[in-house]
Amino acid sequence: MSEILQSSERPRRQRSLVAPMLVSVLDEAAQDFLRQRSSLRRFAPDQIIQQRGDKGEGLWWIERGAVTVGRFHPDGEFRRVALLGPGDSYGELAMLSGRPRVVDAISRGESELRFVPARAIEELFAARPETAQVMLGAMALQLQEMLDIIAGIRRGTGLARIAGLLVNLSAGAATTVTTTQQELGELLGLTRATVNLALGELESQGAIRRSYGKVEILAPEELALAALG
Incomplete structure (x- = not known):
């Protein structure tokens, strides 16, 4: 357990608001494993990357640029809930739970993202079971931070x-x-x-x-x- 905590408590780089960190806590070998099994996609400014209701068939990993996450309301207005930057990832929860996406994501300027399919995560867990424990520890830490943020902004x-x-x-x-x-x-x-x-x-x-x-x-x-x- 101490090894897991050390992995998830390494010194932080700059992180965005409630930015998922499930990929960033992995070591370089694990990240390279996912890079080799992912596809790099480029998006134009204001281009929609994902929409609420899409199937959670994988996660997005930001290589360059920024992504705004939120929801389009019936009147067409977009309400932001998070600003994500290079190194951040999102979409893990929908992927792991097998449920549809619950947020929309828009490219903030030009951006490059990797789409990591669910099967790549499964292969990583099979090849290196300890990475699942590291990511679980990161999810627990992220939930604690989320609760602190919600309590603070209210x-x-x-x-x-x-x-x-x-x-x-x-x-x-x-x-x-x-x-x-x-x-x-x-x-x-x-x-x-x-x-x-x-x-x-x-x-x-x-x-x-x-x-x-x-x-x-x-x-x-x-x-x-x-x-x-």
């Missing part, structure tokens, strides 16, 4: 919620997060005006710097304190 001021979201998007590091005010508002259920005011306050405190479509994290510690409300 309470506190708009400022605290925006700060908490940015902490998650940046994995608590000094880095640049590619996101718009509109996307931040949709992820948290806040108006764009509220997001703008919160970002302005965080910028005046020296925690961030805004630019078009990006938020630069300057002081992760200050941002984490602001998230506490």
Whole structure:
């Protein structure tokens, strides 16, 4: 068990909001195994990658670019729930449960993704049974993080919620997060005006710097304190 925890607790790279990490926790040999059995596909800006109701016949693994995950509503509006980047994967739950997809996914700009069929995962588990335990540990950790995120975004001021979201998007590091005010508002259920005011306050405190479509994290510690409300 200690080996499993070490694999799933390795130092994190930057991760997106509620980004699945089931592929990223695997060692290089296991990842190469999946690469050899996957197909690389390219998508244009705003191209639909998957739709709710599609069969979960495999998982998607982002090589380049970014993917917005959410749901199209009956009125045609798209509500975002996650922003995923290189190294992130998604679609594992539908694949493992044998149930249809529950979210839509759109390419955010040009992107390249690998489609890993379910049979490749099955072959990996058969060849290296320990990888199933590693991925199970990652799923448990991800569920804990998801519950923490849900608890956090449902309470506190708009400022605290925006700060908490940015902490998650940046994995608590000094880095640049590619996101718009509109996307931040949709992820948290806040108006764009509220997001703008919160970002302005965080910028005046020296925690961030805004630019078009990006938020630069300057002081992760200050941002984490602001998230506490």
